[in-house]
Amino acid sequence: MKKTMLALCAVLAAFVLVACDSSKPYEPPKPTMPSNVPAKPRLNKADDVVVALAKEGIECEVLRRRNSGLDCAAETDGGKVELEISVFSKQMRKYLADSIASRLEPPHPQTLVAAGNWYIWVRGAARVPSAAPGIAKALNAVVLTPKGPKTPKYPLPEIPGKPLYKNVDDLADALDKSVGCTKRETTAVGTLKCLTGEPGMKHCATLALHKTDAQRDAVLREGIKYRGVPAKLVTAGNWTINLCDRTIGSLVARDLGGVVVAYDGR
The missing domain is CATH 3.30.200 (Phosphorylase Kinase; domain 1)
Structure with a gap:
C-alpha cells in the first residue's frame, strides 16, 4: 500500500509540473538579424x-x-x-x-x-x-526587402502618353486652372504640395513628375495599395497627382487630359 501511495504521489507531482509548465504564456521566438547583414561598418552616430x-x-x-x-x-x-x-x-x-x-x-x-x-x-x-x-x-x-506575400500588382487603366511636363510647376499651373493649386510647397524629394478647392473648402494635393513609365506606375500602385485608405490619383504622360479631395478626380482628369486611378480601400 505504501508503494502504491508513493507511485501515486510521483504521478501527481509529474502532473503538477506539467500543468504548471503548460500554464506559462507562449512567447514567440525573438527575431534574429538577417544573415546577410554584414557586421561592419559600425558607426557612432x-x-x-x-x-x-x-x-x-x-x-x-x-x-x-x-x-x-x-x-x-x-x-x-x-x-x-x-x-x-x-x-x-x-x-x-x-x-x-x-x-x-x-x-x-x-x-x-x-x-x-x-x-x-x-x-x-x-x-x-x-x-x-x-x-x-x-x-x-x-x-x-x-x-x-519586405517579407511576406508580394504586394498585389493592382491593374492600372490605359494611361495616355501625353501631356508631358518639363517641371512640376507647369503641372501645378495646369491644376490651378482646373480646381486650384494654391499655397504651393516643394518637398525635399521633388514633389509639390498645394491646396485645391474654393476658400473654406481647401484640400491637399501632391504632384510629381517621373522619369520613366515604370517609375510612374510604381508610384500609382504604391498610392492605392493600402486597405482601409481610399485613394484617388490622376495621371498621364510623366506625371501623377494624388488628390485628398476624391470627388474632383474626374474633373481634373478631364481638364488635364489624364485618367483616374482609384482604390476604395475595401
Whole structure:
C-alpha cells in the first residue's frame, strides 16, 4: 500500500509540473538579424552615415534630427529620396533585430539598407528603384526587402502618353486652372504640395513628375495599395497627382487630359 501511495504521489507531482509548465504564456521566438547583414561598418552616430555617403558622391541634406538618428534628402542617379537613418548604441543594440523585423512586416513594409549597428529606411524606393541598391553599395551594406506575400500588382487603366511636363510647376499651373493649386510647397524629394478647392473648402494635393513609365506606375500602385485608405490619383504622360479631395478626380482628369486611378480601400 505504501508503494502504491508513493507511485501515486510521483504521478501527481509529474502532473503538477506539467500543468504548471503548460500554464506559462507562449512567447514567440525573438527575431534574429538577417544573415546577410554584414557586421561592419559600425558607426557612432547618424551623421557618420551622412559623411560616408558624401565621400561616395551622394549628398544628403539633413531635414530633421531624432534621438536615434536623423532624416535627410539625397539625390541619386534615379531621382530624389528621403532617408531615415537609425543608429543603435551599444546599450540599444539588443533591439536592432527587433526593429528591423518590425519594419519588414506587412501591412506597411519598408525597404531598408543595413549593416553593422544601423539601418536606413529609403523612403521613395518604389519611385526610384535604383536608390536603395546604390546607397547599399556606397556604404558596403545590403538591401533588405519586405517579407511576406508580394504586394498585389493592382491593374492600372490605359494611361495616355501625353501631356508631358518639363517641371512640376507647369503641372501645378495646369491644376490651378482646373480646381486650384494654391499655397504651393516643394518637398525635399521633388514633389509639390498645394491646396485645391474654393476658400473654406481647401484640400491637399501632391504632384510629381517621373522619369520613366515604370517609375510612374510604381508610384500609382504604391498610392492605392493600402486597405482601409481610399485613394484617388490622376495621371498621364510623366506625371501623377494624388488628390485628398476624391470627388474632383474626374474633373481634373478631364481638364488635364489624364485618367483616374482609384482604390476604395475595401
